[in-house]
Amino acid sequence: MQTRAAVVEAQGQPFTLSDVELEEPRADEVLVRMVATGLCHTDLTMGSFLPPEMFPNVFGHEGAGVVERVGADVAGLEAGDHVVLSFRSCRDCAKCRAGLVGYCDSHLLLNYMGMRLDGSQPISRDGEPLFGSFFGQSSLAAHALAYADNCVKVDPALDLTLLAPYGCGFQTGAGTVLTVLRPRPDECLVVYGAGAVGLAAVAAARAEGVECVVAVDPLAGRRAVAERLGATVVDPAEAADVVARVKELTGGGAAYGIDTTAIPAVIKQAQQSLGIRGTLVALGLGAEEFALDAIDLLQAGKTVKASIEGDADPQEMVPRLLAMRAEGRFPLDDLVATYPAEAINDAVADVGAGTVVKPVLVW
Template identity: 60%
Template structure:
């Protein structure tokens, strides 16, 4: 079969729309005609990080569409179903069986390497392999192949352009609050970085009735979105040197109960830990710098916790429907953050999100 896909030819290269061949779905696979796909920071970060030998490649991991074909071994998904495509997990290792599917033993192979587990690719061009299977889907393509563990059936009345970002970005931010922090109403949460992930975290904190929510960002336009979701906005650039941590402590009554870092900026993470109350927790969800500097004495004496979080500690098969129910009920109003682009405007969407003129780009077919 033929499909139109956005291919990246090498590290740091732009997306280029080309025609590819895509395999028929195997017995355990699902073919989805993509109607909308979110553009996520992870797509842009990893296309810069991977070595040249892992290209050409198709990215995209927030796909939403309609099932076109289903392999005979697949249960629970049928032709015509409306679906969201999320990350893959083996569903067989000890972590998966305990519900920790984001920490699956096979995460790297299933989501990042560009191949099926047997080493084959789903995409081809002129007889040569093109890496795909990004998050088990590579949905920057009119057609994408997924599996029962990452294809989530949703209510067909939900706008697929709205549903797509719940596959990763919105699920990560909201899940970090709802699953990982699990806050009490009388607590305080500070979210560092008010992009799509951070704003989803803020909205989830609001849905839980958290008393004090603070948003930190250097772009005032994003802080306006955060304030619309019930947060107090803080722009560090507006504060004198050395006063940022004191300002956070002031707003949170002596220190934050919890924080969520989406920036992956070492200095921001260091300050976020400093701004925690004793026994406070910072959840790190951003992909970026591999090293940070922390005060071990502060951590020990104040019982602070710094922990990572993948995909909001969520199981997408249950979490995505729950979040979409919250959206429908009006308690998680994230649809207002979405700006749609035609699929052939993908590079324009990349430029706009980098410039901060949009929060969450979604490409529509």
């Protein structure tokens, strides 16, 4: 079938809306008409990070839409279902069976290689295949082929334009708090970078009753949102010593830290601002390596670790967060700024400038 997709033609190039051909769903695939797609930092990073031979490429991994057709082997989904798309997992390896679906043995192949496991690509243009199975969806398109394992069925009464970020950004930030760190109400959490992921972490921590939540971000608009969500905010440009200021606010150092920036200097500050035996989770994608303060790490028994998608299972985490949203405990709707699909590069520019937190494209 013919549809439209936002194609990155070559490494480091902007998106170009293009007519493409999408194959009919195979036995294990689900054809989804996209209503909205969140634009995530990973989509932008991969456009510059992947090698030249992996282009042209169709990214997108925060899709939300309506099922149009399902393959013969697909169970639990049918035409007309409203779904949020998330990352893929095989659901059969030892890690998946243990509930660690983000660490699936086939995670890289299923999510980043832009093709099916058999090497075929579901999207083509003028007879030439495009890389087009990013996170098993490539949902920066008017239609996408997905799978039962990465389709989360949602209430059709809900606005899909507001649900798209739950497939990755909101899930990652909130999941890191709810699944990885699990702070007690009397412990302190510091979030570095108050974008969509960081603000989701702030909201989740406050929803769990954590009283001491600090957000560090240079952008006034994002600090204002973090403050509204219940965080104490720090402007790193105004703080003479960010580490000292955070330690002051957290009574000598935070129990937990989350970095979403992938900026090496910020990650080091985040580690140093932890208290004794504190834990930092690095979530940002971008820097290939970063330096830690070894003396501080060893003498204080600190932990620095990473997490894929907040160690969450989207089939469990997305419904959990939507239930919290319905209860008024996860109030992130106003983070979403919608754009027509044709304005995708405007959305990229605006999120880069910090004028919006979470751009969502409407098809």
